[in-house]
Amino acid sequence: MQFQPSRRLPPGPKGIPLFGVLFDYNQDPTGFSLRCAQEFGDITLLPFGPLKVYLLANPEHVSEVLNHKSHCFIKGVSIQSLKSSLGEGLLTSEGNFWKRQRRLTQPAFHRERLAGYGDIMTAAAETTMRQWQDGEIRDIHADMMQLTLLIVAQSLFGTDIADKTPIIESALDAVLVHFSNQLNTFFLLPEWVPTPDNIQFWQKLHQMDEVIYDIIRQRRLAKEAKSDLLTMLLQLETEDGDHMSDREIRDEVVTLMMAGHETTALALTWTWMLLAQHSEVEEKLCEEIKTVLQGRSPTAADVSQLTYANWVLKESMRLYPPAWGTSRQVIETIKLGDYTLEPGDTVFVNQWVMHRDPRFFERPEQFQPERWADGFEQRLPKGVYFPFGDGPRGCIGKGFAMMESVLLLVAIAQKFRLTLDHQHPIELQPSITLRPKFCMKMCLQKREIKFERPST
Ligand code: HEM
Structure with missing residues (x-):
């Protein structure tokens, strides 16, 4: 210019x-x-x-x-450059094609649909916590990344994905590393140059695509409809009776996994750090968990009652906006x-x-x-x-992400107290998202938030 x-x-x-x-x-x-x-x-x-x-x-x-x-x-250029991995998904497409895709996909994120994903979210939190030991030091960012990927993958594909998540996880990780490298070198090196990073990136992307196309093919042949996001995408119809092609579905699926899992994992990682630094806030959160949940596991219906948990997340995303x-x-x-x-x-x-x-x-x-x-x-x-952008290109997954973050926050805080490992430095690494530079090492302390029934 x-x-x-x-x-x-x-x-x-x-x-x-x-x-x-x-x-x-x-x-x-x-x-x-x-x-x-x-x-x-x-x-x-x-x-x-x-x-x-x-x-x-x-x-x-x-x-x-x-x-x-x-x-x-x-x-801008950085999001455009994600097209090599995300194709023409919602995050990267433009103009009339984006408008059509957004109109088609929006109903899958309506409030009444979202409630159905609550059980996947709390069950995934339980699975994660079953691997946690009292007194253990863990990289909480890595745990949050695995947890939110499992949730978005299961919400999209149901149980079809169970044994394939490692392939998807490794491909999405390669995309993130590749993108950070590209950003750091100002996109000067074309992606077709066979550097070790580029070769690994294309290989992993190819492996992930095979898994996704395979599930899409099986679903199109299946007699019974399931109740996951993929089924919704397959059933969506435009005004002229058109459906999304396999390629279009693949692009949306990869976009939702990519846009949905790291951002939510980061929102939670920074929140755990802030709670560990502010014990008075953590105490108030536990008080709310005790009052609202009365000793039981959280469900989607509790999210709007967990007012303080919602404030904690809003404030955390103010100070550490994942995007x-x-x-x-x-x-x-x-x-x-x-x-x-x-x-x-x-x-x-x-x-x-x-x-x-x-x-x-x-x-x-x-x-x-x-x-x-x-x-x-x-x-x-x-x-x-x-924190979720604004206007027509604002985050389509905002409701999903808020529900997920609140449910995971309270489900975990109910059972574990997370404290910082002070041996471990905390520094920011602002790439396309706001990451911790050296992971987030935290010490786990088992706890039970007891609910005392009022005596009658
Ligand atoms: C705390 C979690 C999340 C944060 C902070 C976040 C943030 C954002 C932001 C800032 C944008 C706008 C980007 C721009 O204007 O350039 C965006 C777009 C988008 N997000 Fe999220 N997001 C989160 C979770 C999710 C989830 C869970 C999903 C899906 C399951 C998702 C899917 C998308 C998609 C598809 C777009 C592109 C929308 C479009 O352009 O039509 N996000 N997100």
């Missing part, structure tokens, strides 16, 4: 010749974004080599990009504030920055679940708090 000399540009750091702010950003993506927003205000121009990126810190602008003027944008920033490429000229953005420009909307804005969050760095009381979220202006 050429910049006309007359074009008014926002302020921003100059960086170094040729590379701009590439290295500053790469050293500390979240901290650098926050410092820029604090220093330069509503819109900061970040030169990434030849690419000019507009970092937005005004909620009205964020909302324009994600909501009212979303038609002026397509997904901490997303970019969009301009396709239609648009004015944001005093500046005109032209096709080819990139905007960067950043949850990490917006969720820490002291104009909207008192003592923004503090973990205070109580701030979400009394309809606080409804009073926030649009574009301030958006």
Whole structure:
């Protein structure tokens, strides 16, 4: 994109010749974004080599990009680059094809459908905890990743997937590693170059596709309909009586697994860390579990009653948003504030920055679940708090993810107390998601939250 000399540009750091702010950003993506927003205000121009990126810190602008003027944008380069693994799934597709797929898939995520997945979620938590020993130190992030993958895979495929999850897990892991490598090298090395990473990536993807296509074929031949997400996708029909092809179903299935499992695992991992650092919050959570569940296992029907657990998760996703920033490429000229953005420009909307804005969050760095009381979220202006994105491209799995996170949080907290292993450093690794750099080692302490029946 050429910049006309007359074009008014926002302020921003100059960086170094040729590379701009590439290295500053790469050293500390979240901290650098926050410092820029604090220093330069509503819109900061970040030169990434030849690419000019507009970092937005005004909620009205964020909302324009994600909501009212979303038609002026397509997904940014990083999400587009996921097409080699996700194909034309919901996260990566655009235009009329995306609209059709979103319309078709939406009913599978309606509230009444979601309740059916609650039992899968609590059963999976039980299976995970059966492997846990009192006093053991474990990488809780790895456990949460396995747990949420099992849940999304079982919600999609029912029991058909039971012995195949290791293949899927290893392929999705290879996709994540591959994508991080691509991001770190700024997509300079084409994916067809036979590097060890690329070869492994293509092999694992191929193995996973074989498993998925096999299940799809068997399902099409089966006489009895099951009640999982895959059956719903197979049965969906467009207005003209059309169905999704095998390839389209494969792309949606891989997208749902990819978009659904790491984000939810991260939301829980950061929540366990925060609870271990704030014993007063943990105590209140246990009190709520005692009162609402009265000693029994949680079910989908309990989620709306677990008010404090919902606040804990909202607050955790404010401080550690699993999807901490997303970019969009301009396709239609648009004015944001005093500046005109032209096709080819990139905007960067950043949850990490917006969720820490002291104009909207008192003592923004503090973990205070109580701030979400009394309809606080409804009073926030649009574009301030958006862990699930917003507008037409907002997260289709939001309801699924909130229900899953609450159920897993309370099912586990009911039986185990997780404390931090202080030998182990905690650092952020902001890639497309916000990961812990060195896993999350935590010590498990068995506990029973006892419910005392009131004496009559
Ligand atoms: C805590 C968990 C989750 C978080 C924080 C999260 C966050 C997000 C965000 C921020 C977006 C928008 C990305 C953008 O604007 O570029 C998104 C989109 C999406 N998410 Fe989630 N997500 C979560 C869980 C899930 C789950 C459980 C599923 C499915 C089972 C899912 C499926 C999707 C899909 C398919 C999209 C693309 C929607 C579209 O463009 O039409 N997500 N998610």
